[in-house]
Amino acid sequence: MHRKPIFPLATEQANNSYSLLLTRYYRRIRPSMCHHATAPTAPIAIIGAGPAGLFAAELLSKRGYQVHLYDHMARPGRKLLMAGRSGLNLTHSEPLETFLTRYGPARHWLEPALRAFSPTDLQNWAEGLGTPCFVGSSGRVFLHSLKASPLLRQWLARLQQQGVQLFPHHKLIGQEGLTLTFQTPKGGVTQPASAVILALGGSSWSRLGSDGQWASLLTPYCTPFAPSNCGFMPDWPDDVLTRHEGATLRGVTLSFAGQTKRGDLIITKRGLEGAPLYALSAPLREALAQNHPRPITLHLSLRPTLKADAIRERLARQRLRESRSNKLRKALGLDRTMRELLTLLCPEARSPDELTQAITHLPLTLTAPAALDRAISTAGGVKQDALDEHLMFHHQPGLFACGEMLDWEAPTGGYLLQGCFSTAYLCAEGVHLWLSSALPGKLPA
Structure with a gap:
């Protein structure tokens, strides 16, 4: 079935030139992460167009991969826009060692991701999109615009420039290996992928896209959802x-x-x-x-x-x-x-x-x-022991997960968004390592 993406593909010439530059860069700067035998024949599929999914798409498309981004909503970033109504608290400025303690029992799991992509990195990323930040009296970091829409607008433009294809109204209803099945307004669609990142969110504010229904596809690997940061x-x-x-x-x-x-x-x-x-x-x-x-x-x-x-x-x-x-x-x-x-x-x-x-x-x-759907965030989701250190599922090589769908929770104050960005960063690095490996189904040491 023909599916028309929102973002058009970049030209083949532009893609080839960009990939060549990336390959030269990584061979010179990070040789251990550049042993592609051949480019993937199928695109990387990312399911969920919230902050985690969008960021993973940005990182991987920047490396020259073909990325398809799917979401069951009509527009990306709906929950991010809602968060922006109260000023979009992006992260927190406190020292990293203090910051890490805010994740409670999940600290030992999330710490590698939070160190790999820190609060300072997130502020620099936002500044790089032309959306300056400031630190409030509480130490929380906000956008100067005090809303998410300018950032999201610039972000989507960047993804378009990098060749990311966005497919709205695509609800994930099945997954077998790295082949995905979506329900769309025109019927079912099956899409093979070279790697899959699940960034499906938690189970609160279903009207904004986070309905948690994906858990039925991963029941053995999930902890039941519970309200967090709730009344x-x-x-x-x-x-x-x-x-x-x-x-x-x-x-x-x-x-x-x-x-x-x-x-x-x-x-x-x-x-x-x-x-x-x-x-x-x-x-x-x-x-x-x-x-x-x-x-x-x-x-x-x-x-x-x-x-x-x-x-x-x-x-x-x-x-x-x-x-x-x-x-x-x-x-x-x-x-x-x-x-x-x-x-x-x-x-x-x-x-x-x-x-x-x-x-x-x-x-x-x-x-x-309070009711689960009214909570700011949720506990529960994909268990830590279901994933390796690169957030890849043990039972299915090439299938990764990141963001709020993982079983961690944190207080409000910038820690939730930071956790989504940081796990997406670690996840994208894992996908790159996995696709670069000469051993199928196994990450390089």
């Missing part, structure tokens, strides 16, 4: 959530299992959202799974910048005849939402000592994480 449902009456929907508890801290995280909490009709919950989502999710069906309790501090003695002293100075609500408002500036939560969760607290304890250790009981 949680408190055990509050529904009318409390409805009445205070959109209210923000500013500058509070949450404490759980020896960890304390500060930030804003937002009340929605679906529960609580916000940075402190996102940062604690992994231990909270695991505790809820272990305690199921019982809820878990963590503690909320409404005024974390004040010591308990200072809070007690301010409350004690209030007139005895003042209502509890007025005391809290005048002494500590607690807004209506905070005062109502104190009434809901600690109705008996009246004395300065009791109120101080409630304000600094307000019990917050959670019953469940």
Whole structure:
């Protein structure tokens, strides 16, 4: 069946000239990575046009490979554009040794990729696309444009110039060896490939393309998906959530299992959202799974910048005849939402000592994480032991995976995008090594 790509092929003359330059460069600079016997007869297939897939396509097409990029959505980078609505936090500027710790148990797996393509490398890459970055007060790295569309526009233009062919509306429904089957609006299409990179994303925000349905094709090699960087449902009456929907508890801290995280909490009709919950989502999710069906309790501090003695002293100075609500408002500036939560969760607290304890250790009981599709990211996906150190599947030589479809999670703050770019870099290097090897099915030592 004839399939018309969005990006046309570069001319044969341009491809040949570019390949010759690349070959000369790698023979001179990196001779160990240049032992092609012959060029691949079939294109490299990359499935998924999110950040990981786009970056792998860029790296491999830059080396002179023919790359076909498939996606089941109409346009590439849909989730990236959504992330850009809040400024596109590209990465983080903290020292690399600190940066690596943010990946928790997955650090030992991702560290080679993060060192191979570091946060500094990612900033330089964005600058090279003509999209300058800046470091915010929190250390997070943002684009000056504060949106993803200029970067994506320049990126797609670069891929077009490098000869990448993009095929939208191609949903992967089968894979046998390195032959892929897609469902398209015009029916099924079968495409052989010289190597395959899966960059299919996680299982949140399905309307943007990450629906996780690919897992059914790789069931033996996957861990079930779970929400990460997500909101949680408190055990509050529904009318409390409805009445205070959109209210923000500013500058509070949450404490759980020896960890304390500060930030804003937002009340929605679906529960609580916000940075402190996102940062604690992994231990909270695991505790809820272990305690199921019982809820878990963590503690909320409404005024974390004040010591308990200072809070007690301010409350004690209030007139005895003042209502509890007025005391809290005048002494500590607690807004209506905070005062109502104190009434809901600690109705008996009246004395300065009791109120101080409630304000600094307000019990917050959670019953469940938010729905998987509403999570910012997901845990679960392709297991580490299913892949080698180059992110190639053990069971199928030439089949690779990268990005959020791998079983790792990280907090918000630039770590998610960085992980996608870095694993795509490692994956692209692995594909190049595999195609350069004289031993089929085996990477060179």
